[in-house]
Amino acid sequence: xxxxxxxxxxxxxxxxxxxxxxxxxxxxxxxxxxxxxxxxxxxxxxxxxxxxxxxxxxxxxxxxxxxxxxxxx
Numbered sequence: 001x002x003x004x005x006x007x008x009x010x011x012x013x014x015x016x017x018x019x020x021x022x023x024x025x026x027x028x029x030x031x032x033x034x035x036x037x038x039x040x041x042x043x044x045x046x047x048x049x050x051x052x053x054x055x056x057x058x059x060x061x062x063x064x065x066x067x068x069x070x071x072x073x
Contacts, residue, residue: 013058021049034061038068 004015006022011030023046031039045064052060 011057013056013061015057017049017052017055017057017060019053021053023049030057031061031064035064035068039064 002016002018003020004011004018006020006024007026009015009026011026023041028039028041031041045067048063049060052063
């Protein structure tokens with residue numbers, strides 16, 4: 001699996017979440033570009049990201065969206 005430098009690499013929907021994943025401002029910018037100011041990291045989602053090796057950032061968006069819709073009910 002190719003290493004991603006999470007601080008500077010271009011992140012898009014196809015970016016593979018690697019075992020080197022870090023929650024960075026670059027990652028936050030990616031999610032904010034998808035969800036706007038509604039996006040917030042929480043501990044549970046950060047843990048999910050740490051365990052999502054092999055999935056894509058599109059998968060992460062679906063997961064965040066699913067969690068977000070459950071908390072709005």
